[in-house]
Amino acid sequence: MLTVHHLNNSRSQRILWLLEELNCEYQVQRYQRDPRTLLAPPQLRAIHPLGKSPVITDAARTVAESGAIIEYLIDNYGAGRLRPAPGSEERLRYNYWLHYAEGSAMPPLLLKLVFQRLPQGPLPALLRPLVRAIASRAQSGFVDPQLLTHISWWDSELGRDPWFAGREFTAADIQMSFPLEAAAARAGMPLGANVQGFLARIRARPAYGRALAAGGPFELPG
Numbered sequence: 001m002l003t004v005h006h007l008n009n010s011r012s013q014r015i016l017w018l019l020e021e022l023n024c025e026y027q028v029q030r031y032q033r034d035p036r037t038l039l040a041p042p043q044l045r046a047i048h049p050l051g052k053s054p055v056i057t058d059a060a061r062t063v064a065e066s067g068a069i070i071e072y073l074i075d076n077y078g079a080g081r082l083r084p085a086p087g088s089e090e091r092l093r094y095n096y097w098l099h100y101a102e103g104s105a106m107p108p109l110l111l112k113l114v115f116q117r118l119p120q121g122p123l124p125a126l127l128r129p130l131v132r133a134i135a136s137r138a139q140s141g142f143v144d145p146q147l148l149t150h151i152s153w154w155d156s157e158l159g160r161d162p163w164f165a166g167r168e169f170t171a172a173d174i175q176m177s178f179p180l181e182a183a184a185a186r187a188g189m190p191l192g193a194n195v196q197g198f199l200a201r202i203r204a205r206p207a208y209g210r211a212l213a214a215g216g217p218f219e220l221p222g
Contacts, residue, residue: 002026005047005055006215007040008033011066012054014174016215018070020207021174024077028214066178067098070171082171094165097172105179108146112186115139147187154180155192162201169205177202185220 004019006012006028019026031041031053045051048064055064056072063072074083084090116139119132154176157164165172180199184191191199202208212218 003029003057005029005031005044005053005057007031007044007053008216009219010040010053011178013211013215013218014066014177015054015056015069015073017177017208017211018073018082018171018174020210020214021082021171021205022073022077024073030216065102066175067102070098070175074171078171082169082174084165084168084170090166090168090170094170094172097164098175101172101175101179105150105176106182108143108150109179109182109186111143112139112147112188115143116186144189147183148189150179151183151187151189151191151195154198155194158192158194158198162198173198173202182220 002019002024004012004015004026006016008030010033016026016028031044033040040051040053042051044053044055047057048055048062050064052064054066054069055062056069057063058072058076063069074081084094115135118135119128161167163169163173164176177199180191180195183195184199
């Protein structure tokens with residue numbers, strides 16, 4: 001049976017969601033972040049050398065990385081669902097968003113989280129104002145303009161069609177859900193009506209709710 005090695009409040013939540021959309025049988029092995037560092041526990045390294053989530057095991061196979069897992073599950077369990085037809089314009093868009101989510105959207109969101117948390121770390125009193133100033137300058141001068149560009153792009157594309165690959169919901173929307181939910185949690189800027197509408201639509205899907213029930217509470221750090 002498929003096993004999802006699920007880390008709380010992580011990208012593995014969308015793998016649970018995909019499996020629910022596909023009506024696949026699976027089991028969940030849960031792992032908890034360190035409450036202080038927010039890092040995954042060392043037990044995950046027994047599943048994959050990087051010790052990160054998501055990871056799935058399927059019989060003798062171990063598959064890591066969100067995009068690779070989604071492609072594996074669609075190839076092996078999709079039965080033609082949640083992926084546009086080969087050669088179509090929608091398939092081209094699908095492939096783009098499937099890779100864009102981690103390759104382009106997540107880096108500025110990760111930087112935002114790092115620079116938000118940097119001044120909160122254990123620092124000598126004399127360094128605290130300097131670190132705070134550097135973090136603030138990095139956000140206002142680089143990270144926030146990048147995020148605004150991405151968020152505006154999402155809103156424009158979702159104004160064109162209700163889903164990222166076109167008129168139909170696909171696994172690309174599941175992949176894109178994490179950066180949009182991360183932006184809602186930590187970007188600190190308006191998301192746009194179309195992005196907010198997308199988030200409302202995915203959260204209303206029955207499979208999304210079932211995935212939350214399977215994986216436990218899902219709240220990204222802001």
